[in-house]
Amino acid sequence: MPTESTFLLAGLFLLLAAAGWALGRFGERDEEDTAPPLNIDYLKGLNFLLNEQTDQALEHFLAMVRVDDKTIETHFALGSLFRRRGEVDRAIRIHQNIIARPDLAAEQRDQALFSLAKDYLHAGLLDRAEKLFVRLSQGSRYQVQALENLCGIYEQEKDWEKAIDAGQELEMLGGRSLALQIAHYYCELAEAAAAANDFAGARRHVKKAQSGRPRTLRGALTRAHIARQSDDHKTALRLYQKIIDEHTYLIAEALPEIVATYEREGSTTGLDRALSSMLKKNPDMSALVAHTAIVNDIGGIPIIDQCVEQYILEEPTLAEFVDLQQMSADGADSRAEALVKVRSALSKLARATPRYQCQECGFSSQRLLWQCPSCRNWETQRPASRVQFETVLQHNITSH
Numbered sequence: 573m574p575t576e577s578t579f580l581l582a583g584l585f586l587l588l589a590a591a592g593w594a595l596g597r598f599g600e601r602d603e604e605d606t607a608p609p610l611n612i613d614y615l616k617g618l619n620f621l622l623n624e625q626t627d628q629a630l631e632h633f634l635a636m637v638r639v640d641d642k643t644i645e646t647h648f649a650l651g652s653l654f655r656r657r658g659e660v661d662r663a664i665r666i667h668q669n670i671i672a673r674p675d676l677a678a679e680q681r682d683q684a685l686f687s688l689a690k691d692y693l694h695a696g697l698l699d700r701a702e703k704l705f706v707r708l709s710q711g712s713r714y715q716v717q718a719l720e721n722l723c724g725i726y727e728q729e730k731d732w733e734k735a736i737d738a739g740q741e742l743e744m745l746g747g748r749s750l751a752l753q754i755a756h757y758y759c760e761l762a763e764a765a766a767a768a769n770d771f772a773g774a775r776r777h778v779k780k781a782q783s784g785r786p787r788t789l790r791g792a793l794t795r796a797h798i799a800r801q802s803d804d805h806k807t808a809l810r811l812y813q814k815i816i817d818e819h820t821y822l823i824a825e826a827l828p829e830i831v832a833t834y835e836r837e838g839s840t841t842g843l844d845r846a847l848s849s850m851l852k853k854n855p856d857m858s859a860l861v862a863h864t865a866i867v868n869d870i871g872g873i874p875i876i877d878q879c880v881e882q883y884i885l886e887e888p889t890l891a892e893f894v895d896l897q898q899m900s901a902d903g904a905d906s907r908a909e910a911l912v913k914v915r916s917a918l919s920k921l922a923r924a925t926p927r928y929q930c931q932e933c934g935f936s937s938q939r940l941l942w943q944c945p946s947c948r949n950w951e952t953q954r955p956a957s958r959v960q961f962e963t964v965l966q967h968n969i970t971s972h
């Protein structure tokens with residue numbers, strides 16, 4: 573099957589043939605009054621295409637149409653079109669061909685290098701792309717774009733030190749704040765240091781993460797995790813508790829940790845008190861507390877159990893299946909028993925559906941991802957505060 577690229581190259585050969593014919597017809601008619609024969613080169617190129625030999629046709633085109641001031645834009649257009657279509661090898665061939673021209677103007681060389689770097693990026697050749705972007709970041713009109721791409725490459729390579737440098741340089745050049753992004757880079761360094769038992773290093777990095785404005789909420793959570801990992805339970809508890817007091821969405825992450833720490837101490841009264849006081853001031857956090865408890869199987873703490881019960885009673889979809897009013901009329905024991913059953917069913921459903929969703933692009937996942945893998949934005953995921961019945965139903969319908 574001829575591809576779009578085949579048609580594109582065929583179009584180019586025909587255009588060239590037509591241009592050549594027009595030039596010959598009108599430019600040289602004084603010398604000879606007959607139309608010149610169609611150039612054999614064009615026919616050769618078309619022949620490759622008819623035989624679906626796209627690469628040979630491309631090589632033929634590159635040999636036939638030298639890069640000069642008149643044709644360079646056609647070469648660039650062809651290169652970016654191949655890249656957009658995913659035919660990166662061909663795009664690379666075209667851009668390398670442009671760069672090989674010895675008398676290329678500096679601006680055109682930069683444009684070709686930038687295009688080639690993007691080709692490499694598309695092909696997943698990160699080290700080659702990095703080299704070119706570094707060169708362009710050191711003084712060209714692509715400086716800002718090169719640094720943006722470098723940040724993306726270092727994020728993929730998890731080279732956070734280099735990402736910080738590129739981010740800071742970009743901040744100075746681009747005139748926009750990257751504080752949040754850079755704070756996440758520091759948090760990544762802190763987590764890596766903590767995983768290697770370098771707790772002093774981890775604390776140093778997280779301190780830098782928290783010095784930027786706007787602050788990332790992740791800094792507080794990372795600090796608490798570091799304290800827990802270094803067995804400083806008292807500090808961990810204080811820091812997790814602070815997250816509860818701040819009543820942000822990170823309660824979904826902090827609550828299981830805080831419950832585990834309290835349970836280790838044998839008493840959860842402190843947690844009960846802290847949660848009650850937070851919920852008195854922020855009653856709308858009750859659903860998130862309940863959902864977190866359902867997903868993580870947290871029970872036996874009176875204030876959390878109350879949140880779960882309220883959540884079950886107020887869930888409109890559940891009301892269609894379970895007659896909770898009737899259950900209440902049947903007595904306290906049967907009500908408690910029914911609630912346990914509903915809760916356990918909800919827990920299974922909640923675990924089968926994504927817990928976090930990106931507010932920018934909608935990408936969802938079970939675990940909190942600080943950088944969205946789809947739109948690459950930082951800290952755009954938020955936890956669900958109710959079981960996504962629609963998703964479960966949709967999933968069952970589409971899988972049958």
Ligand SMILES: [Zn+2]
Pocket residue numbers: 930931932933934935944945946947948949952
């Ligand atoms: Zn996203």
